Amino acid sequence: MNPSESKIRVLFATPECAPFVKVGGLGEVGSALPAALRSAGIDARVLLPGYSGVLDAPGEQRELARVELFNPPIRARLLEARLRSDVPLYVLDCPRLYSRGGGPYQDGDGKDWSDNALRFGLFSKVASILGGSSSPLDWRPQVVHCNDWPAALAAAYLYYAPRPHSAAVMTVHNLAFQGNFAPEFVAALGLPGESFSVDGLEFHGRLSFLKAGLFYSDVITTVSPNYAREIQSEPFGCGMDGLLRLRGDSLFGILNGIDTASWDPRTDPLIARRYGPAELHLKALNKEALQRSMNLAVDPAIPLLGAVGRLTHQKGADLLAEAAPQLAALPAQLAVLGAGGREMEDALRALARQWPQRVSVAIGYDESLAHLIEAGADMFLMPSRFEPCGLNQMYSQRYGTPPVARATGGLADTIVDCNRATLANGSATGFLIDEPSAAALIVAVRRALEIFCDRPRWRALQLAGMARDFGWESAAGQYALIYRRAARLD
Numbered sequence: 001m002n003p004s005e006s007k008i009r010v011l012f013a014t015p016e017c018a019p020f021v022k023v024g025g026l027g028e029v030g031s032a033l034p035a036a037l038r039s040a041g042i043d044a045r046v047l048l049p050g051y052s053g054v055l056d057a058p059g060e061q062r063e064l065a066r067v068e069l070f071n072p073p074i075r076a077r078l079l080e081a082r083l084r085s086d087v088p089l090y091v092l093d094c095p096r097l098y099s100r101g102g103g104p105y106q107d108g109d110g111k112d113w114s115d116n117a118l119r120f121g122l123f124s125k126v127a128s129i130l131g132g133s134s135s136p137l138d139w140r141p142q143v144v145h146c147n148d149w150p151a152a153l154a155a156a157y158l159y160y161a162p163r164p165h166s167a168a169v170m171t172v173h174n175l176a177f178q179g180n181f182a183p184e185f186v187a188a189l190g191l192p193g194e195s196f197s198v199d200g201l202e203f204h205g206r207l208s209f210l211k212a213g214l215f216y217s218d219v220i221t222t223v224s225p226n227y228a229r230e231i232q233s234e235p236f237g238c239g240m241d242g243l244l245r246l247r248g249d250s251l252f253g254i255l256n257g258i259d260t261a262s263w264d265p266r267t268d269p270l271i272a273r274r275y276g277p278a279e280l281h282l283k284a285l286n287k288e289a290l291q292r293s294m295n296l297a298v299d300p301a302i303p304l305l306g307a308v309g310r311l312t313h314q315k316g317a318d319l320l321a322e323a324a325p326q327l328a329a330l331p332a333q334l335a336v337l338g339a340g341g342r343e344m345e346d347a348l349r350a351l352a353r354q355w356p357q358r359v360s361v362a363i364g365y366d367e368s369l370a371h372l373i374e375a376g377a378d379m380f381l382m383p384s385r386f387e388p389c390g391l392n393q394m395y396s397q398r399y400g401t402p403p404v405a406r407a408t409g410g411l412a413d414t415i416v417d418c419n420r421a422t423l424a425n426g427s428a429t430g431f432l433i434d435e436p437s438a439a440a441l442i443v444a445v446r447r448a449l450e451i452f453c454d455r456p457r458w459r460a461l462q463l464a465g466m467a468r469d470f471g472w473e474s475a476a477g478q479y480a481l482i483y484r485r486a487a488r489l490d
Helices: 025-039 116-130 148-159 209-216 225-230 241-246 277-293 317-328 342-354 367-376 392-398 409-414 420-425 438-452 455-466 473-486
Strands: 009-013 043-049 062-069 074-082 088-093 143-147 167-172 206-208 219-222 251-253 304-311 333-340 359-363 379-382 403-406 431-433
Touching: 009 025, 009 116, 025 043, 025 143, 025 473, 043 116, 062 116, 074 116, 088 116, 116 143, 116 148, 116 209, 143 148, 143 473, 148 167, 148 209, 167 209, 167 473, 206 209, 209 241, 219 225, 219 473, 225 251, 225 409, 277 304, 277 367, 277 455, 304 317, 304 342, 304 367, 304 392, 317 333, 317 342, 317 438, 333 342, 333 367, 342 359, 367 392, 379 392, 379 438, 392 403, 392 409, 392 455, 403 409, 403 438, 420 455, 431 438, 438 455
Parallel strands: 009 043, 009 143, 043 088, 143 167, 167 219, 219 251, 304 333, 304 379, 333 359, 379 403, 403 431
Antiparallel strands: 062 074, 074 088
16 A cells, blocks of 8 residues: 555645634644644644735645536635645635635624625535535545634535545634524525524524534544533533533534744744743843833833733733733733724723833734734733633743733643642633632732742743643644544544
């Protein structure tokens, strides 16, 4: 047998893939995990919608096939390209659905695209075709890996497709985003009427892409072990907890990794001064650069708290805004980078005007500034109400910037809370918050500041975090086992 024929073949269907398109952590996963899977001996290939940023990227793109689906018909092309990591990339080129301004899910005003059901219904259908007996390609995956609701309908299409066909693995990156649409899309997307039932993809009278993935997939994964447990309970289950409990034997939590090449303070080209555990004193130069960059008072002694991310209720941005005056009065400085609802952005801007030397807010996303905040802040704030995995807390530990974060989802899986016992045994890496409130956030920051004032213990905390391994190797190995289970290869 040819060695390449013994590899597990996986089609990684994702609506996001950095650097082409990235809204949240899924964009990073869409780029890094397929590369890690190939390094682990898996023939992983990515399927991505043909957004403008994808089609305009440098590199050769070759047409492989044309498809015409649904009624009225939608025509599209399947192109072949490569990611920067040399992972094979299939691009679904349909300009009327994907080549437009705004983001992958919303227009420039933050409103969902009105044709999202068609856009991602087509994407899911093509993923299922590539995993079925009618695929126009010679390469046939044994597993279609569906990522979040935009790819989830592929599991239903595969379930109703003629055999033989690929197995379906469904990964939930955030259960709160479900892709629920009017019931008339069942027929419009070519799904059988019998699928629209409680034992199917119906969810409170609507067609739910996410429920389709959860119900029809062979295996379900999510992005941290703790989140896998949380979503089986009512507070975190977003109405799907009953189904998830029912499928508990097929539900697994696999912790995301991070791109350890891009996020490494020893080699990072985006920070003011590179450093590692042996040169941790050089981190202070990044703090000074961050203070200057964000027009904060340049003071090495004042604690500098950083925050990067979406300014949303889920991320606890309102708790950050509520706590900001008391944090500034400690005294401490607060450097925030992110974007969200206009009301939240305006509230943080107002705080920056009220405390100009203590609070600075940059609205939007700036990759260079994000790296500088990780390197220059003394500690990193993540008061999320829920967090499936989270990446910034892993970046922060790698940069010697202990996180102060809510004990939920992947945050609880990746941060060792600082207390007397963990300080004594050298395992402490950050500070966990038990409840989502501004008061609890302030208490946790005060707890962190007590250690911050004790330089030897703070240095030990930093070094423990920098020693953690958050690479993708472990996750890739776990996914290999999941793929074998789903495809019944054992």
